[in-house]
Amino acid sequence: MFDIGINLTSPQFAKDRDDVVARAREAGVSGMLLTGTNLHESTEAQRLTQRYARCWSTAGVHPHDSSHWTPQTADALRQLAQQPGVVAIGECGLDFNRNFSTPQEQEYAFSAQLALAAELNMPVFLHCRDAHVRFLALLEPWLSQLPGAVVHCFTGSREEMQACVDHGLYIGITGWVCDERRGMELREMLPHIPAERLLIETDAPYLLPRDLSPKPASRRNEPMHLAHIMERIAHWRGEEAQWLETVTDDNARKLFGVAF
Numbered sequence: 634m635f636d637i638g639i640n641l642t643s644p645q646f647a648k649d650r651d652d653v654v655a656r657a658r659e660a661g662v663s664g665m666l667l668t669g670t671n672l673h674e675s676t677e678a679q680r681l682t683q684r685y686a687r688c689w690s691t692a693g694v695h696p697h698d699s700s701h702w703t704p705q706t707a708d709a710l711r712q713l714a715q716q717p718g719v720v721a722i723g724e725c726g727l728d729f730n731r732n733f734s735t736p737q738e739q740e741y742a743f744s745a746q747l748a749l750a751a752e753l754n755m756p757v758f759l760h761c762r763d764a765h766v767r768f769l770a771l772l773e774p775w776l777s778q779l780p781g782a783v784v785h786c787f788t789g790s791r792e793e794m795q796a797c798v799d800h801g802l803y804i805g806i807t808g809w810v811c812d813e814r815r816g817m818e819l820r821e822m823l824p825h826i827p828a829e830r831l832l833i834e835t836d837a838p839y840l841l842p843r844d845l846s847p848k849p850a851s852r853r854n855e856p857m858h859l860a861h862i863m864e865r866i867a868h869w870r871g872e873e874a875q876w877l878e879t880v881t882d883d884n885a886r887k888l889f890g891v892a893f
């Protein structure tokens with residue numbers, strides 16, 4: 634299994650990062666993509682790819698951090714993106730749910746990162762929340778110049794999912810789908826996502842699956858829980874988990890060009 638979204642640089646993993654990675658391996662996670670959410674975290678994520686085997690990273694600035702974007706940020710990201718282990722630009726995109734940065738700041742940083750990905754011929758790791766229309770409008774002109782793109786932690790409507798698939802995007806699904814309160818719409822659309830566009834992720838330490846049993850004492854999510862998420866997604870799609878694992882692993886290899 635390949636976890637396409639794990640925030641391994643999080644302070645929540647500071648005390649036992651080696652154990653977290655070891656537990657993930659034991660649980661069948663054969664590769665991971667470490668999320669970079671700003672310049673500092675992206676630099677740290679790249680550093681971790683040199684410490685842990687079969688880990689790769691993204692380099693980018695999250696929409697929440699877009700207010701800190703400067704012309705120097707693009708230059709620094711360009712340097713970082715060419716270091717060993719970095720395989721995608723992101724996490725980048727739009728989040729109009731909380732607007733920690735203004736929509737204008739978010740759109741500027743997003744567009745600049747799409748341009749950088751096109752320049753470097755790298756796939757993009759995308760975040761979109763409550764911003765579907767502007768998100769696709771800004772992304773669409775770049776798609777022919779990008780080798781690929783995934784909307785990570787997809788939580789939109791079925792129509793939005795279909796529009797993303799029609800634009801050639803991959804769809805990243807997290808343990809959000811295991812939430813019996815807010816994950817139902819996502820659960821119902823699962824069978825309609827083409828298998829060859831599906832990727833799975835924990836987004837750890839966030840989004841601990843709510844239906845784990847026994848429930849871990851800590852509220853912290855870990856990449857080892859990817860096996861549970863995979864099993865539930867396969868169940869709700871009416872597929873064998875083993876088969877879906879093979880397909881989603883191939884999708885990750887194809888999109889990110891990684892060997893694991």
Ligand SMILES: [Zn+2]
Nearest residue numbers: 724760785786
């Ligand atoms: Zn995100």
